[in-house]
Each structure stands twice: as structure tokens, then as C-alpha cells.
Amino acid sequence: MRLVILDNYDLASEWAAKYICNRIIQFKPGQDRYFTLGLPTGSTPLGCYKKLIEYHKNGDLSFKYVKTFNMDEYVGLPRNHPESYHSYMWNNFFKHIDIDPNNAHILDGNATDLQAECDAFEKKIEEAGGIDLFVGGIGPDGHIAFNEPGSSLVSRTRLKTLAMDTILANAKYFDGDLSKVPTMALTVGVGTVMDAREVMILITGAHKAFALYKAIEEGVNHMWTVSAFQQHPRTIFVCDEDATLELRVKTVKYFKGLMHVHNKLVDPLYSMKEEN
Amino acid sequence: MPPQKVGAETRIVQFTNCRILRGHTLLREDLWIRGGRILDPEKLFFEEKRSADEQRDCEGHILAPGFIDVQINGGFGVDFSLPSEDVGSGIALVAKNLLAYGVTSFCPTLVTSPPDIYHKVLPQIIVRNGSSQGAGVLGVHLEGPFISHEKRGAHPESHLRTFETDAFQELLKTYGSLDNVAIITLAPELRRSYEVIREITSRGICVSVGHSVSHLREAEEAVQNGATFITHLFNAMLPFHHRDPGIVGLLTSDQIPPGRQVFFGMIADGIHTNPAALRIAHRAHPKGLVLVTDAIPALGLGNGRHTLGQQDVEVDGLTCCVAGTKTLCGSVAPLDACVRHFLHATGCSVEMALEAATLHPAQLLGIEKQKGTLDFGSDADFVVLDDSLNVKATYIAGELVWQDKTLSH
Numbered sequence: 001m002r003l004v005i006l007d008n009y010d011l012a013s014e015w016a017a018k019y020i021c022n023r024i025i026q027f028k029p030g031q032d033r034y035f036t037l038g039l040p041t042g043s044t045p046l047g048c049y050k051k052l053i054e055y056h057k058n059g060d061l062s063f064k065y066v067k068t069f070n071m072d073e074y075v076g077l078p079r080n081h082p083e084s085y086h087s088y089m090w091n092n093f094f095k096h097i098d099i100d101p102n103n104a105h106i107l108d109g110n111a112t113d114l115q116a117e118c119d120a121f122e123k124k125i126e127e128a129g130g131i132d133l134f135v136g137g138i139g140p141d142g143h144i145a146f147n148e149p150g151s152s153l154v155s156r157t158r159l160k161t162l163a164m165d166t167i168l169a170n171a172k173y174f175d176g177d178l179s180k181v182p183t184m185a186l187t188v189g190v191g192t193v194m195d196a197r198e199v200m201i202l203i204t205g206a207h208k209a210f211a212l213y214k215a216i217e218e219g220v221n222h223m224w225t226v227s228a229f230q231q232h233p234r235t236i237f238v239c240d241e242d243a244t245l246e247l248r249v250k251t252v253k254y255f256k257g258l259m260h261v262h263n264k265l266v267d268p269l270y271s272m273k274e275e276n
Numbered sequence: 277m278p279p280q281k282v283g284a285e286t287r288i289v290q291f292t293n294c295r296i297l298r299g300h301t302l303l304r305e306d307l308w309i310r311g312g313r314i315l316d317p318e319k320l321f322f323e324e325k326r327s328a329d330e331q332r333d334c335e336g337h338i339l340a341p342g343f344i345d346v347q348i349n350g351g352f353g354v355d356f357s358l359p360s361e362d363v364g365s366g367i368a369l370v371a372k373n374l375l376a377y378g379v380t381s382f383c384p385t386l387v388t389s390p391p392d393i394y395h396k397v398l399p400q401i402i403v404r405n406g407s408s409q410g411a412g413v414l415g416v417h418l419e420g421p422f423i424s425h426e427k428r429g430a431h432p433e434s435h436l437r438t439f440e441t442d443a444f445q446e447l448l449k450t451y452g453s454l455d456n457v458a459i460i461t462l463a464p465e466l467r468r469s470y471e472v473i474r475e476i477t478s479r480g481i482c483v484s485v486g487h488s489v490s491h492l493r494e495a496e497e498a499v500q501n502g503a504t505f506i507t508h509l510f511n512a513m514l515p516f517h518h519r520d521p522g523i524v525g526l527l528t529s530d531q532i533p534p535g536r537q538v539f540f541g542m543i544a545d546g547i548h549t550n551p552a553a554l555r556i557a558h559r560a561h562p563k564g565l566v567l568v569t570d571a572i573p574a575l576g577l578g579n580g581r582h583t584l585g586q587q588d589v590e591v592d593g594l595t596c597c598v599a600g601t602k603t604l605c606g607s608v609a610p611l612d613a614c615v616r617h618f619l620h621a622t623g624c625s626v627e628m629a630l631e632a633a634t635l636h637p638a639q640l641l642g643i644e645k646q647k648g649t650l651d652f653g654s655d656a657d658f659v660v661l662d663d664s665l666n667v668k669a670t671y672i673a674g675e676l677v678w679q680d681k682t683l684s685h
Contacts, residue, residue, distance in 0.1 A: 079322060090318045095306070101325035 013047025029065035038134030142224030146187035155189030290328035312673030342380025342657035351575035371410025388420030415458025423487035430605030463488035464498035477502030545609035
């Protein structure tokens, strides 16, 4: 793996956005060649989305030939509920960029047959040629998407009941009222994300530090599902200083020492303006 | 996506780089229009999987709902109370010229007149939607003749009437028809007024108290019987008294039926109301304040002598009086100027100042689902304003119907 450590949240968000930007542009997407991106929700990626929007508004990055697949969506929440992941993606990303609505895929938590919806989602990913870069986050309990502790590390897109840890963490988005938080969600499986050609996990904040430690310094374990990516050929963890608080000093020093190598991935920052 | 031939009705236009008034705040959001209505872009994206056919850059301006004037007696030389053979043309002329002031809907107002004039004029004024031809007509505002003698102001004495003989039938005989009437201003102290108010409001017409010497108790009774508006607060009514606040007391009355509220019109032209009085009224009941012009035919014509109903009036700057007297008789300040004056005089937020000319009059008339807001599904009648709230462009049903020469799009 690559462990990229930046001083603070803003710098980590920017590094991640630059990386995504460069990957899309270097891929040279076009009419018959779409770049497929897996996308997360939550508070961690907000800064990254803001930077990507900025690059788009400056004319440096277009999403015209990008297809996106979100990781998850609550079950039973109306699509236009302010806390649904559809609302999140519209307000924080889609409405600010030029992506074709037909290419923005999010699981439908109100589908009549939820498992069929999940199967169809897997098929859509397959038909799109697989995912080039899956961006994700990590829960305080070490989960990726809604693959809660105990999820199979080869799981596919399916219905999951949320763990209490997750419900508690989400309560802040529902006026602190536990009874209002959805208890089930549709989520891509660990196996689904592992199939991506490249994975980037964003981890910021001290409250995620223990989960990061479990994910990269302990063994592969279905209780900390992000640990599965130790067996993926191309994974990048992008963190801020606070997220590394539970790691060994030796680990942090090693990877900080590699920053000059890591930074070559984002500097120079490419622009679609140069292509024209 | 291959380019599609898109018909005008289904063409989606996205107004970008603007701040829109929605949910009582100015939000940095785009405004999406389709088929003359405000469109929900999120629904469009996820359900129809479509994007905009056209984007228009608003240069950072403010987009507000089109202004609504519920009390305007004429303008540009046209007097709505004058019994001409072609009242329609006069209405059309005013409607067209109001677009420059950001007004997209209005209530042509008739002052106290004899029955034969109502019978001639009213059938010629039809409720209609706005268009590139001019602002929409929401219905007629009948100010008088059932008003107080003492507080008649500029209304002609000889044509005042009471409800004594036949109550509602008297009213019906006087006006002839109530088909296109939106508001009736009357004095509630007139005997039998309460039964008349009940009858009028049961037909979906708004009743306003004004030109009256009623005390608070009588005004409250009028409200309990259905009245919901006060015509030009402070003007043509008893002054506020701390032991009998009169009609002004309705702003803070505890006798208003639950679920209802009283709206009050204010002429914020800097002449009809002292700024301090404007502030008192605004602070007492901000949600009920409705900005009106009470504009007379001289609106837009400059200084000089003009007519109003059966009388002559003299205009000097922004002041208009009954010729030869000091009695104020309407205003020549356009509604957008009133919004700006109101903003400066009260120090209120831009949102509040705008809502006083949009949301509140729409709520008064019960049409807030179609007019007065930029909510999804409502009619796309809106104005483009700069930060000083000067009108730069006016749109009706999503179509550009007026623009300032300096605006680029």
C-alpha cells in the first residue's frame, strides 16, 4: 500500500482530489472510453469533493466521460430526504459538475426487490468495464461502505443491517434522534471494491485513528473490513496527522519519508485545458 | 448525448451564478425552469436523467420572485377608475410598463365611484396570467365606496355608500359583478358590515379594512368574520392610541382566529409613512407587512396635473395631493423603489424586504403555491436584481419580458 500522510484535513483533501484529477486526465477519457470512479459519502470526502468541483469550475477537469458508482444508500429513506445519499451526492457533487445523469449510479434504497437492485448494480459495474478507481472512507469500527464488522471479505453488493456503532455515528445527521436513523442499507461488498483496479481510502481525524491502526498494522480480519485491502495490489491510504495517532512511530516515519515519491503523483497537476 | 430538438415547453433553462430567494434566505443556488415553472433539478437528474438545454449566467445577481402590487390605481396616464370604452387597453399599457419595475402580477384598483362606472368598467377587467405583453392581473381591488365619510381621504364624498338598505345585495347592486374581484376595502364600523364581510369572504374574495374610524374591537370583529388585510396602514384610519389602538392594534391583537394572520399594506415611498412608523409596524408584525404602491395614473409621467377617478390631482416629485389641498391621494413611487426604501428605512434583511413585495401579498391572496416564491412547481415569474435591489431583468413564465440596457444576457 501507499500511506500518504498530510498535515491536516484540508491538505489531505487536496492531495486526494489532485490524485483523482490526474488519474482521470491521464486516462484520456472519451466517447468510447469512460473513466469509472467509485464514490463515498460522509463528512470525510467533503473537502475532496470541493476541490474537484473547483478544478471543474476552473475548466481544468471535466466529468463528461466519467461514470460513477456510489458505495451505498439507506433503505427506506425517500430519495429526496435531505440525509439520503442521493441528496448528498446531488448537493455536494453532481449539481456542480458536468456529469451525464445517465452515468451517475447510486443504489436505490426504495426498490421493490432490494436484492435484484443489488444484483443489477453489480451488473452495471461489470458492463461499464469494472471500476478504475474506487474512493472510500473508513468507519470508526473499521468498516468500508456499510460492510460492518463480521462482513465476508469476499462479499458482493447486498442488503446489510447497520451496527449500533454506525447508527450512533449517523445520529448527528438525524437531529440526534436514534429512532430516525435508518437501520438498513444497500452496500457494495468488500469483494466488489476489491475488484477495482485501484482503491483510495480517505481517513482523517483522531476518531478514525484506532480503525486505521487495525486496518494496516494488524492482520486481515473480517472484524475490521478495511483490512482486506492489504491484499489488493494497488491501494492508497490518504490521511491527516490525527488519523495516524494510533500507528507505530516507525510506520509513520517510513511513509512520511516517502512523501517526495508520493508527491510525484500529484505534481505536476494536469489540466484538460492542455489537452485542447 | 446527441443533440435533441427541444420544444419550447420542454426546454430546460438553468440560471447559474446567482443567489436565489428560497426558504426565507438568499441561497447560492441555480434556478431551473421548464414549461414556465420552477423545476426541481435533483428530481430531474435522478428521475429523468436529464441536464439543462441552456445555461444563463446571472453575473452574481439576486433572483427574487416577481413583485406583486395589490393596490395600484393606474399609471402612465391610465386611470383604472375612468369609464372608457376600452378599459382593456389601459390595463394592458400599465401591465406592460410595470415590468420595468419588477412587477409581474397586480390588482388594478378602483377608487370610490358611482355604480354605473363599476358596471361599465368591471366587466372589462379580466383575471389573466402575465406574459411578454405585461404583468398578470390577479383581480380587481375595490377600494370603496363602503368606507367612512370622515376618513374618505381623496375619495369623492358624493359616491360614498352604506350597507343599511340591503347589506350584501346592496354591495352586489353597486358593483354589478364580483367575478374578477380579488380584494374589497371597506369600513367595518358601517352597520351590517360583518354579515357582508362573511358573504364576501365565502366567495373567496379578500376583505380589507381601511378608510375607517373603527376602534380595535370593531376591527377585531371584522377579522373574526373573515377580514384579512388592512389597507395602507396608518393612512385613513384613527391614529394609534394607547387605550384604543384602533385598526393599528390588529398587528398585535390576540383576538385573531388561530391559524390565520392579518396582513397590512404599507406605502413605503418615504412620504405616506414616516420611517419611524414604518419601523414600528415592521417590528410589531414583520410577517404581515405587504408593500403596496397605491400608485396613481401619474406614475411614470413626472410632475404636473393629472386625474384620479372623478378628481384632479397635483404631482410634485414623489408627492401627490388632491389639487388645491394638502390631502395625500396616492403615490408615484414604483414598487421596486418602495422595496429599496423599505430596506433602508427599517434596516431589515434583504430577504425580508423582498418577501414584503412577493411572498406576503401572495399569501394574502392565497396564491403562494403559484406566485410569490421560487419554490419547485411555482410559476417562473421572477426578477433579476443587483445588490442594491435595482431591477435588471424581469421574467414571466420563464420568458424574459424586460431587461435593463446594461444587462448582457
